[in-house]
Amino acid sequence: MAPIISIKSLSKTYSNGFKALDNVSFDIEEGEILALLGPNGAGKTTLISIICGMTNPSGGQVTVSGHDVVKDFRKTRAEIGLVPQELTTDMFETVFNTVSFSRGLHGKSPDPAYIEQVLKDLSLYDKRNNALRELSGGMKRRVLIAKALSHQPRILFLDEPTAGVDVALRKDMWQLVERLRQTGVTIILTTHYIEEAQGIADRVGVINRGKLLLVEEKNTLMRKLGRKQLSVVLTEPIEVIPASLAGYSLALGEDGRELVYEYELGSEDGEIARLLLAIDTAGLKVGDVSTRQTSLEDIFVSLIGEAA
Numbered sequence: 001m002a003p004i005i006s007i008k009s010l011s012k013t014y015s016n017g018f019k020a021l022d023n024v025s026f027d028i029e030e031g032e033i034l035a036l037l038g039p040n041g042a043g044k045t046t047l048i049s050i051i052c053g054m055t056n057p058s059g060g061q062v063t064v065s066g067h068d069v070v071k072d073f074r075k076t077r078a079e080i081g082l083v084p085q086e087l088t089t090d091m092f093e094t095v096f097n098t099v100s101f102s103r104g105l106h107g108k109s110p111d112p113a114y115i116e117q118v119l120k121d122l123s124l125y126d127k128r129n130n131a132l133r134e135l136s137g138g139m140k141r142r143v144l145i146a147k148a149l150s151h152q153p154r155i156l157f158l159d160e161p162t163a164g165v166d167v168a169l170r171k172d173m174w175q176l177v178e179r180l181r182q183t184g185v186t187i188i189l190t191t192h193y194i195e196e197a198q199g200i201a202d203r204v205g206v207i208n209r210g211k212l213l214l215v216e217e218k219n220t221l222m223r224k225l226g227r228k229q230l231s232v233v234l235t236e237p238i239e240v241i242p243a244s245l246a247g248y249s250l251a252l253g254e255d256g257r258e259l260v261y262e263y264e265l266g267s268e269d270g271e272i273a274r275l276l277l278a279i280d281t282a283g284l285k286v287g288d289v290s291t292r293q294t295s296l297e298d299i300f301v302s303l304i305g306e307a308a
């Protein structure tokens, strides 16, 4: 199947000479959830702005459903909903009118029943006749999402949707993303809450200083770069690791009570049992054992560190 979004050799140099994107190429498949990760200033918003036709690229091309985002702006923009980081709209307008108006801007005929449903889905229905200035920060965030969904887009961009929102709203947002995924909407999100991306994304892209470092299936990435740690707490401290355990790459904790063993995911077949037996044979008494798995955040931090 042809990708829904295709990005080829995309570059962006701002008028002040700053290169925000450098030769970025990748495809986005219909129906997937892609998490774009990167530190502040990496170029994520610039990339999203170009795909949404709000910023012109300096080089390269982006197509949405086969249409060029610059030449066929109206066609491509109609397929996209964008949830920006901030609400910039008339604060005296009501919630319902704001969202309805957004639908009209994308050239769709009015559909009050659909707008009502969107407001209900986002727990905004009770506030439909309130002016935006009367809403809390969290509710304004919900209005941003309602606006982005007002014209039934096939693609939804969420730029930092959960930054600065409370736990309940974050949960609601991820549930909404999950519901939209089930209806076949393609979702691209940026977030600094990497553990949330780990939970919801099908694929992960990492951008740093305008360059795409990788884009990969989340599970493949976790398998390739993920590691596990086994921590064995001893009842009595030791000064050195016994020679009989030299075959295992063990690290001894500072207090001499903890042996840490790192291994690759998927390679644990029988190895842990052998190690525990070897520890016992070496005369060490085990008080506690625990494991820890590398998170997407650990992988992200090491990727960004390597690229620095």
Ligand SMILES: Nc1ncnc2c1ncn2[C@@H]1O[C@H](COP(=O)(O)OP(=O)(O)OP(=O)(O)O)[C@@H](O)[C@H]1O
Pocket (backbone or CB within 6 Å): 014, 015, 016, 018, 019, 020, 038, 039, 040, 041, 042, 043, 044, 045, 046, 047
């Ligand atoms: N209009 C502009 N003119 C000049 N430089 C810009 C402009 N817009 C963005 N930049 C610069 O381009 C770089 C990328 O910015 P961008 O907003 O795309 O990053 P980001 O990855 O979205 O960051 P964040 O996570 O902080 O939102 C930054 O260094 C930023 O200062």
